[in-house]
Amino acid sequence: xxxxxxxxxxxxxxxxxxxxxxxxxxxxxxxxxxxxxxxxxxxxxxxxxxxxxxxxxxxxxxxxxxxxxxxxxxxxxxxxxxxxxxxxxxxxxxxxxxxxxxxxxxxxxxxxxxxxxxxxxxxxxxxxxxxxxxxxxxxxxxxxxxxxxxxxxxxxxxxxxxxxxxxxxxxxxxxxxxxxxxxxxxxxxxxxxxxxxxxxxxxxxxxxxxxxxxxxxxxxxxxxxxxxxxxxxxxxxxxxxxxxxxxxxxxxxxxxxxxxxxxxxxxxxxxxxxxxxxxxxxxxxxxxxxxxxxxxxxxxxxxxxxxxx
Ligand code: NAD
Ligand code: UD1
Numbered sequence: 001x002x003x004x005x006x007x008x009x010x011x012x013x014x015x016x017x018x019x020x021x022x023x024x025x026x027x028x029x030x031x032x033x034x035x036x037x038x039x040x041x042x043x044x045x046x047x048x049x050x051x052x053x054x055x056x057x058x059x060x061x062x063x064x065x066x067x068x069x070x071x072x073x074x075x076x077x078x079x080x081x082x083x084x085x086x087x088x089x090x091x092x093x094x095x096x097x098x099x100x101x102x103x104x105x106x107x108x109x110x111x112x113x114x115x116x117x118x119x120x121x122x123x124x125x126x127x128x129x130x131x132x133x134x135x136x137x138x139x140x141x142x143x144x145x146x147x148x149x150x151x152x153x154x155x156x157x158x159x160x161x162x163x164x165x166x167x168x169x170x171x172x173x174x175x176x177x178x179x180x181x182x183x184x185x186x187x188x189x190x191x192x193x194x195x196x197x198x199x200x201x202x203x204x205x206x207x208x209x210x211x212x213x214x215x216x217x218x219x220x221x222x223x224x225x226x227x228x229x230x231x232x233x234x235x236x237x238x239x240x241x242x243x244x245x246x247x248x249x250x251x252x253x254x255x256x257x258x259x260x261x262x263x264x265x266x267x268x269x270x271x272x273x274x275x276x277x278x279x280x281x282x283x284x285x286x287x288x289x290x291x292x293x294x295x296x297x298x299x300x301x302x303x304x305x306x307x308x309x
Contacts, residue, residue, distance in 0.1 A: 005029040005050075006230065007071040009058050009104065010078030012039030014181040014189075015119065015173075015219060019075060022223045023230075024048055033058060033067045034078065038182050058100035061107075068107035073115035073230055076104045082187035083123060083146045087275050090145035097149035105160045114167045117229050120154050120239060122174045122215070122280050123147035131213070133245050133283035136172070136238060144275040154239060161237075169229040174243035174282050178219030178306055190250065191216065195307060198257050201265050208272035210251040215243035215281045218302035225291045236290060243282025244296055253303075260304050 006023055010016045011032030016039065020030050029050040035057045045051055056063045058078040068074060079097045080086065086093040101118070108116060125134050126141030142148045157168040175189065183192035197204050222242055229235075248256075258264045287293050297305070 003029060004070055004072040005031040005052065006073050006075065007031045007033065007068055008075045008077060009033045009064075009100065010039065011075075012036060012041060012043055012053065013077065013081070014043075014178070015176060015222065016075070016077045017043035017180055018178070018219050018223050019077075019226055020044060020051065022227055024050055026227065031067065031071060033064065038081070038185075040182075043180050057096075058103060059095040061103045064100075064103040065107040065110055068104070068111045068113060071111070071113055073117075074104060074108060074113060075117045075226065075230070076101060077119045079119065079149075080146070081189075082185065083144050083275065084187045084273060086146035086149070087144050093145060094149055097146060098152055101153035102156055105156055105166065108166060109160065109164045114165060115169070115230065115235070116157065116166060117169045117171065117226055118153065118157055120150045120170050120172045121147065122172055122241070122243070122282065123277065124151045124154070124172060125280075127278055129279055129281060131247070131279040131281070133281050134241070135283035136241055136286055143277065167235040169232070169235055170239040171226075171229075172239050172241045172282075173222065174215040174217055174241065174280060176217050176219050176222055176242075178302065181219075190214075191253065191303070191306070194253065194257060198261055198264055199307070203266045203268060204254070204264070205268050205270050206250055206254075207270050208276065209269070210254070211249050212272075212276065213247035213249045213279045213281065215246055216248055216299055216302070217242055217244055218297035218305075221293065221296040225287070225293060228291050238286070240286050240290060241282040241284055242287060243284050244299070245282050245284045246299065247279065247281040248299055256300055256303055260300075260307055260309050
């Protein structure tokens with residue numbers, strides 16, 4: 001079992017490919033299931049004999065069952081990460097974002113796999129934080145199909161924990177950023193878009209007044225926690241927020257970019273997006289109690305590293 005692979009769904013994407021690198025670096029074997037909708041083979045160490053890439057859809061139950069066979073644990077990241085895509089096409093994104101989770105649960109039950117990490121989201125809290133640091137017990141108020149699917153996925157994982165002995169570690173990621181976050185769609189993560197545009201001298205669009213805030217986490221800091229979660233002897237119940245407990249507004253993000261790059265392209269304003277959350281900041285006490293999250297990368301340092309400065 002020690003040599004059995006860890007399955008990463010969505011492993012060719014931004015977060016998954018960093019996790020794959022970290023696990024391969026620690027000597028694990030990694031199997032990736034990814035439909036390459038936003039993920040890229042180029043993100044992966046394809047020549048590594050301990051890495052397998054299987055191209056396919058997590059919404060295909062029979063495939064997920066086959067791919068999970070023989071794995072020691074699962075990290076379920078496959079999803080349409082764009083909140084806006086779910087607002088525009090909820091039926092389509094539901095296949096990946098919810099049915100995919102149910103398929104993973106069933107595949108684990110049938111194959112006798114216990115440990116699973118799940119990428120839930122701060123989006124499940126909606127606007128309930130009101131600008132304060134949100135703890136995990138804050139009532140949930142999903143505002144978008146994306147958030148509904150993440151919350152329902154969490155609840156299914158909890159059902160499989162109670163009934164079938166799964167060991168889910170549910171993380172509610174706040175806003176993760178770093179290298180390989182794909183900037184190519186208007187719905188990509190804001191830092192990836194702003195950095196690409198700032199470097200290329202193309203105009204930047206701010207949706208709303210720019211005073212909305214996010215709790216940005218450098219991807220390397222998240223990956224260290226995920227590796228610890230795979231290696232925990234015992235899993236404790238309850239989701240864990242992944243955030244620094246620091247609010248950065250988009251206007252502050254633009255100022256930080258300007259001070260690193262010296263100048264910025266023109267900035268225009270568009271209307272605020274439907275379902276957009278105003279303020280999002282984690283209370284991370286549970287993260288600090290359960291995991292080693294000492295000295296996470298300061299925001300400005302992560303941004304400079306991403307920009308190669
Ligand atoms: P990403 O788009 O780079 O990664 C998602 C991966 O899943 C991609 O490789 C994509 O090709 C794959 N995928 C999508 N639908 C699939 C399907 N039906 N079958 C198989 N593969 C599929 O985005 P990311 O930022 O790395 O996100 C990873 C996970 O973390 C997602 O579940 C996302 O919802 C969650 N998350 C991300 C953030 C963030 O700030 N980046 C915050 C909260 C939660
Ligand atoms: C992001 C993640 C989502 C995750 C959530 C957790 C992505 C694509 N989305 O959603 O998966 O669950 O964090 O908190 O990784 N904006 C602009 N101009 C742009 C692009 C965006 O002003 O060109 C604004 C948006 O309107 C929003 C903010 O930037 O107010 C952040 O947007 P985005 O990066 O898409 O992240 P979230 O919606 O927070």
